[in-house]
Amino acid sequence: MTEQPRYGDDVGVVTVTYFSEDTIERFLDTLEKATERPVKVVIADNASVEGALEQVVDGRENVQLLSIGENVGYGTAANRGVAELDDSCGWVVVVNPDLEWEPGSLDALLDVAKRWPRGGAFGPLIHDLDGAVYPSARLLPSFGRGIGHAAFAKVWPGNPWTKQYRQETGAPAERVSGWLSGSCQLFRREAFDSVGGFDTRYFMYFEDVDLGDRLGKAGWLNVYAPSARVTHEGGHSTSQASKKMLAAHHASAYRYLADRHQGLAWKPVLAAVKLGLALRLKLETR
Numbered sequence: 001m002t003e004q005p006r007y008g009d010d011v012g013v014v015t016v017t018y019f020s021e022d023t024i025e026r027f028l029d030t031l032e033k034a035t036e037r038p039v040k041v042v043i044a045d046n047a048s049v050e051g052a053l054e055q056v057v058d059g060r061e062n063v064q065l066l067s068i069g070e071n072v073g074y075g076t077a078a079n080r081g082v083a084e085l086d087d088s089c090g091w092v093v094v095v096n097p098d099l100e101w102e103p104g105s106l107d108a109l110l111d112v113a114k115r116w117p118r119g120g121a122f123g124p125l126i127h128d129l130d131g132a133v134y135p136s137a138r139l140l141p142s143f144g145r146g147i148g149h150a151a152f153a154k155v156w157p158g159n160p161w162t163k164q165y166r167q168e169t170g171a172p173a174e175r176v177s178g179w180l181s182g183s184c185q186l187f188r189r190e191a192f193d194s195v196g197g198f199d200t201r202y203f204m205y206f207e208d209v210d211l212g213d214r215l216g217k218a219g220w221l222n223v224y225a226p227s228a229r230v231t232h233e234g235g236h237s238t239s240q241a242s243k244k245m246l247a248a249h250h251a252s253a254y255r256y257l258a259d260r261h262q263g264l265a266w267k268p269v270l271a272a273v274k275l276g277l278a279l280r281l282k283l284e285t286r
Helices: 021-031 052-057 074-083 105-115 143-152 160-166 189-194 207-217 238-260 264-284
Strands: 010-018 039-047 063-067 089-095 099-101 119-127 175-177 184-188 221-232
Touching (some): 010 074, 021 039, 021 052, 021 099, 039 052, 039 074, 074 089, 089 189, 105 119, 105 184, 105 221, 119 189, 119 207, 207 221, 207 238
Parallel strands (some): 010 039, 010 089
Antiparallel strands (some): 099 221, 119 184
8 A cells, every 4th residue: 555645744836728818927927926835836837839838927936837738627727736746735725816815815824724623725815806706615516406506507596506516605704615716725634635636537627526526525624715815817728718618617517527427227317317418518619
């Protein structure tokens, strides 16, 4: 049996880029004010304009550019970025590059982590560009709740399945959640390693839902920490290939449900779900 490494208390930050030249410099600049601690940053680049990220990294001694050379997806690239961090980093942030940190926000996340010794993942309060709070800490999508949300979210935003799933009730408060938005999470590296990081079968979407579920099943907690605040532009990379990304979203949704509902009794139900998702995709990409 391989012995788990003993990690230090340093912080590593991994961000996955895909033609993110317009946002990465602002991301790095605001990160400098998000913590008083030194951080090691790994940019796991799936694709970019030639030479653009090299210019951004030039002169930033704490930033490493990992050029992957092909679009391997979010979770796979994030795992490769985490693997670049040495054992001194016992805390790892996996975060989108189109995000801006509020001053002190990373330190606030680390402060919350100290209060939750079984916390495996910690997510900040996420603002959209218009200032609205994004529902980034949600329940896990059970079969009924997930189908209700998928079927009615766009045509009936206030439906009970979506409201329950998104947990948009009351003022934001520190609490345990089913899963946290993958746009910004702080991981206890021991917890991240214990479940093997992101499942690389998910090209994009649902990799954060899947990871939150597996962390919970392994005895870790997913903790929402609204005392830490960030702003997320959202959709910067995916807008360049919206049809492809919609297809990836539907494929990931099916994978998540199929992984958790195995056996002959579930086959006709899953077949109906696959058909429904295919019809929904066709409607959304007309």
